[in-house]
Amino acid sequence: MDYLALYVTLKLALVTTIILMVIAAPVAYALAYYRFAGKSFLEALIYLPMALPPTVIGFYLIIVMGPKGFIGKAWGMFTGGSLLFTFIGITIASIIYSIPFAVQPMKAAFSKIDRRLLEAAYVLGLSKKATFFRVIIPNSISGIAAAAILVFLHSIGAFGVLLMVGGSIPGQTEVASIAIYEAVEMMDYRAAGMMALSFIPISYAFLLLINKLNEDSRV
Amino acid sequence: MTIRASFRKELKYFDLDISFSFAKKNMMVMIGPSGGGKTTIIRILAGLERPDEGQVIFGDEVWFDSMRRINVEPQKRRLGYVFQDYNLFPHLNLFDNAAFAAEDKKQVDELFELFKIDHLKKRKPHMVSGGERQRCAICQALARHPRILLLDEPFSALDAITRRGLREELRHLKGNMSFPIIYVTHDITEALYLADELLPVVEGKIDELWMQRMITREPSKEVSLRAAREPRLTLVY
Numbered sequence: 381m382d383y384l385a386l387y388v389t390l391k392l393a394l395v396t397t398i399i400l401m402v403i404a405a406p407v408a409y410a411l412a413y414y415r416f417a418g419k420s421f422l423e424a425l426i427y428l429p430m431a432l433p434p435t436v437i438g439f440y441l442i443i444v445m446g447p448k449g450f451i452g453k454a455w456g457m458f459t460g461g462s463l464l465f466t467f468i469g470i471t472i473a474s475i476i477y478s479i480p481f482a483v484q485p486m487k488a489a490f491s492k493i494d495r496r497l498l499e500a501a502y503v504l505g506l507s508k509k510a511t512f513f514r515v516i517i518p519n520s521i522s523g524i525a526a527a528a529i530l531v532f533l534h535s536i537g538a539f540g541v542l543l544m545v546g547g548s549i550p551g552q553t554e555v556a557s558i559a560i561y562e563a564v565e566m567m568d569y570r571a572a573g574m575m576a577l578s579f580i581p582i583s584y585a586f587l588l589l590i591n592k593l594n595e596d597s598r599v
Numbered sequence: 600m601t602i603r604a605s606f607r608k609e610l611k612y613f614d615l616d617i618s619f620s621f622a623k624k625n626m627m628v629m630i631g632p633s634g635g636g637k638t639t640i641i642r643i644l645a646g647l648e649r650p651d652e653g654q655v656i657f658g659d660e661v662w663f664d665s666m667r668r669i670n671v672e673p674q675k676r677r678l679g680y681v682f683q684d685y686n687l688f689p690h691l692n693l694f695d696n697a698a699f700a701a702e703d704k705k706q707v708d709e710l711f712e713l714f715k716i717d718h719l720k721k722r723k724p725h726m727v728s729g730g731e732r733q734r735c736a737i738c739q740a741l742a743r744h745p746r747i748l749l750l751d752e753p754f755s756a757l758d759a760i761t762r763r764g765l766r767e768e769l770r771h772l773k774g775n776m777s778f779p780i781i782y783v784t785h786d787i788t789e790a791l792y793l794a795d796e797l798l799p800v801v802e803g804k805i806d807e808l809w810m811q812r813m814i815t816r817e818p819s820k821e822v823s824l825r826a827a828r829e830p831r832l833t834l835v836y
Binding site for chain 1: 645672674686689691700
């Protein structure tokens, strides 16, 4: 079995989840609590990756991350290297691909918190930032955990986007979903089967956990 | 400390237009029918809502002044505010709730003894009764050493017996407090029992004769008729 591909997959999913949760939390907070011009347009834009074919996302990422794209150019100026076909490149792709799965459940969890709790915290002297960490986060922890798991699972399952942006470099960008595809192409059904099988218990266990979290948050 | 407030705010069904000052270290009860703007007034004092125009001055601090564009945020007003419910944070036990903004955690122990909930310190809010929750909410407000205490119908979600008990305790306690208390209620019995001063608020305006009309049951205006229902019911207790 291709343990290296599994390792890259899990590493990618973990890094994506950690970075994305940190980025998505303030976005979800703004969407849950603030009204501003163009909010629904922004929200639709954030959820767009969910509604687009992965290859379409991949295509645009190649454009912006390539040597002539604005991100690729900036990256090249600072590091002298290329973003495409690197682990960092597929991490960025994976983050963009999973953004909706982080923002949406967190926004829902934040919106569920009674505003009066926040007001109680303000009257007690807590700044908005302190209220976020001492009141909002602890009271929406199951929603946050559900978001993290969804992002993790969604990153494990990414294929088209990663193939376009990262290709298939063993140890760098060859994730398990791509390794399975390549094994099948080479008629190596045994290797493909082993790897495919290893996904099922992981994904199933995480989904059970999400159900549990959703039940807890309803109490 | 004197609190002086004079402001206007357009609400959905009527305009809030109010002016009062309150100086002594005692309890002012704001009384009036439900939906008459009492909670909005309290929220404006707390800094949670902004009037359209006017002033709120506490001692020599300007909390709000529409002309000078001053609006001190609720965090900096250092007041205690107890809501009808929803004061306590569901993820914390009662002690941590009361100690949430306490200057001195030891004092929370004393307050818990005073309010007879020291055996419930480790319980979460959903594991205690409504009366115990409100006791804790008052401890939470007091532990912050407020300069003024706002109580917005703090006991109205409780059953009659618990409410009467807490009312008595509060009356007993207010003598020991070194700061003014504003207590909001729609219950005339409660108002008469607790108040050192009364401020009747009807449809956003001060209406000094409202209570008399209610008690004598003079059906003068449609407004008071609608308002009369709830207080009369509570006269039973």
